[in-house]
Amino acid sequence: MYFGIKKTLFSEYLVYINNIINILGRCARCHRLAVKESKNMVDFEVIIIGAGAAGIMAANFLQSRDVSVCVLEARDRIGGRIHDIHTKQMGHLHLGASWLHHKGNKHILKALLDQYHVAYLKEDALESSDKMEIYSEHGKLSGKEKKLFTEVLIRLPKNIRKIGQQQPTLSIAEAVRLIGEKHGYSQSLIQALITRSSEHCSQNADVMPAREFDGWEPNGLFVKDGYGKLIRKLSRHLNIEQNTIVQRIDQTDEIIVIETNQKPFTCRYVISTLPTGVLQSEQVTFVPPLPTNKKVALEQLDSGNHEKIFLKFPHVFWDKDTEIFQLAAPNNRGACTQWHNVLLNTEAQNILYTNISGPDIAYARKSDLALQDLCMSRLRQMFGDQIPDPISIYVTRWSLDQFTLGGPYAHPTMKGKMGDLSTIGEPFGHIHFAGVDTSESETETVEAALLSGIRTANQILSKR
Ligand SMILES: Cc1cc2nc3c(=O)[nH]c(=O)nc-3n(C[C@H](O)[C@H](O)[C@H](O)COP(=O)(O)OP(=O)(O)OC[C@H]3O[C@@H](n4cnc5c(N)ncnc54)[C@H](O)[C@@H]3O)c2cc1C
Numbered sequence: 001m002y003f004g005i006k007k008t009l010f011s012e013y014l015v016y017i018n019n020i021i022n023i024l025g026r027c028a029r030c031h032r033l034a035v036k037e038s039k040n041m042v043d044f045e046v047i048i049i050g051a052g053a054a055g056i057m058a059a060n061f062l063q064s065r066d067v068s069v070c071v072l073e074a075r076d077r078i079g080g081r082i083h084d085i086h087t088k089q090m091g092h093l094h095l096g097a098s099w100l101h102h103k104g105n106k107h108i109l110k111a112l113l114d115q116y117h118v119a120y121l122k123e124d125a126l127e128s129s130d131k132m133e134i135y136s137e138h139g140k141l142s143g144k145e146k147k148l149f150t151e152v153l154i155r156l157p158k159n160i161r162k163i164g165q166q167q168p169t170l171s172i173a174e175a176v177r178l179i180g181e182k183h184g185y186s187q188s189l190i191q192a193l194i195t196r197s198s199e200h201c202s203q204n205a206d207v208m209p210a211r212e213f214d215g216w217e218p219n220g221l222f223v224k225d226g227y228g229k230l231i232r233k234l235s236r237h238l239n240i241e242q243n244t245i246v247q248r249i250d251q252t253d254e255i256i257v258i259e260t261n262q263k264p265f266t267c268r269y270v271i272s273t274l275p276t277g278v279l280q281s282e283q284v285t286f287v288p289p290l291p292t293n294k295k296v297a298l299e300q301l302d303s304g305n306h307e308k309i310f311l312k313f314p315h316v317f318w319d320k321d322t323e324i325f326q327l328a329a330p331n332n333r334g335a336c337t338q339w340h341n342v343l344l345n346t347e348a349q350n351i352l353y354t355n356i357s358g359p360d361i362a363y364a365r366k367s368d369l370a371l372q373d374l375c376m377s378r379l380r381q382m383f384g385d386q387i388p389d390p391i392s393i394y395v396t397r398w399s400l401d402q403f404t405l406g407g408p409y410a411h412p413t414m415k416g417k418m419g420d421l422s423t424i425g426e427p428f429g430h431i432h433f434a435g436v437d438t439s440e441s442e443t444e445t446v447e448a449a450l451l452s453g454i455r456t457a458n459q460i461l462s463k464r
Contacts, residue, residue, distance in 0.1 A: 041266075042266040046271060047069070049071075050073060050274060053436075053450050054434040054436065054450065056238070057449070057452075057453030057457075060238065067460075073243075079228055081275075081404060081436075082226075082227040082446065083095040083096045089392040094227070096398070096408075098223060100446070104447070106447075110221070112450070113230060118225045119223075129149060129150040131322060135327050136192070141192065149193065160172055163175045163178060163210060169209075170211070172205040173206045175210035180193065195337050198333045199355065204334060212418050243261075244261065247259050247285065249286050276410040278405055280301075298424065300417070300420050301410040301416055301437070302416075303437075306408050308355050308396045309336065309353060309394070312393075313388055314350065315388065317383060320341070324339065329378075334356060336355070339354045340353050364397055368393050421443065425439050436448050439455070
């Protein structure tokens with residue numbers, strides 16, 4: 001009996017142990033399954049960092065092809081370097097991009113503006129010397145010189161590059177000077193061309209290599225409604241997390257983990273549209289770190305510097321039909337030397353705007369008041385001492401903004417080359433790089449940024 005009881009207890013014990021083993025086995029299987037499943041489970045297939053033109057275009061493209069996408073944006077707004085605001089004092093202002101410039105070989109932007117009913121105007125001040133006035137220390141340039149300026153400007157990029165390739169250490173300013181002296185241009189005209197080159201490059205023409213000069217075509221179209229309208233339309237129905245600052249992108253595992261100031265996100269592919277200045281600042285950590293060739297390329301680029309300054313006056317003292325007033329300044333060429341007549345393009349009243357596009361970032365650190373003084377001294381050189389003081393001023397600070405840290409686009413330094421942009425655009429594992437500075441063939445513009453979004457979206461589609 002005792003044995004019988006014991007035997008029963010023993011067999012029950014065995015069953016009990018067996019059950020536990022089974023349960024543990026099931027748990028282990030469940031655990032393995034859970035891990036396996038979670039390996040397949042990601043928050044989104046693609047996460048795009050940055051809701052500027054590149055990021056919004058990439059997201060729009062992927063979502064329309066049924067890919068699950070989310071855009072993480074650090075700021076409390078979308079658009080990045082496209083930022084249109086409405087101020088009580090000055091009305092509608094484009095703080096970032098305003099024009100459609102024709103560059104590169106692929107063109108999609110005009111068709112997009114038409115498709116989304118974004119109004120634009122023909123803006124041709126740099127094509128036609130009638131629409132601009134150029135002032136030097138000695139007064140206005142003659143009509144003949146202005147005409148020459150326009151003609152030379154169109155050929156200038158090609159000529160700057162050509163002479164730069166022959167003499168690789170030549171800066172843009174030196175190249176312009178050599179070209180000017182060879183053709184017997186006046187010093188005022190040479191200064192005007194160098195000033196324009198600085199303004200165009202968003203940097204100092206004295207420290208940029210002529211061999212890599214990317215050039216411009218005349219201004220093209222002024223996007224009257226603002227690019228913000230296009231971005232808003234392209235971003236409709238997209239999943240965008242604003243106020244989400246990406247801090248770390250870890251692709252050590254199959255699943256990419258993105259750490260932010262909000263919460264972690266997981267995905268299979270990342271499209272980074274972080275601006276060059278942000279990548280250079282290393283405020284976002286890549287795990288594993290970015291490869292050496294990308295780091296070298298980043299070191300060899302200058303992220304640019306182009307701040308807009310808008311001044312509103314009590315009345316118009318300039319010629320209403322002139323679009324651009326340019327001061328050919330021998331020093332500080334990029335600081336408040338090119339003035340645009342906003343009146344012509346928008347309903348804004350009595351506003352002129354200028355920019356700081358070099359020679360160094362220190363200008364952007366000056367107070368609004370100090371900048372106003374600088375602006376007024378420039379304007380008085382052109383229009384005389386009698387002009388009134390402005391009644392309000394608005395200054396952008398892109399170069400100091402943590403989420404831009406630069407200007408409209410990056411440009412090679414004397415050590416760099418345009419190919420550095422393409423190096424930045426190369427995929428790194430499952431991280432793809434879009435943005436205005438990620439291709440040597442499509443550069444500088446909103447259009448380049450949009451195209452980079454499509455390029456990276458296609459790279460991912462072809463990998464899936
Ligand atoms: C003053 C100015 C004038 C310009 N004028 C023209 C013009 O007339 N015509 C033209 O074609 N182009 C112009 N440009 C250039 C054009 O605006 C830009 O090249 C283009 O908009 C860049 O788009 P992007 O998507 O590459 O970068 P961005 O627009 O800079 O987008 C990057 C996004 O990433 C976000 N971000 C940054 N860090 C983080 C982070 N850690 N986590 C999450 N998000 C982050 C940013 O907030 C931003 O929204 C101008 C630019 C400026 C600044």
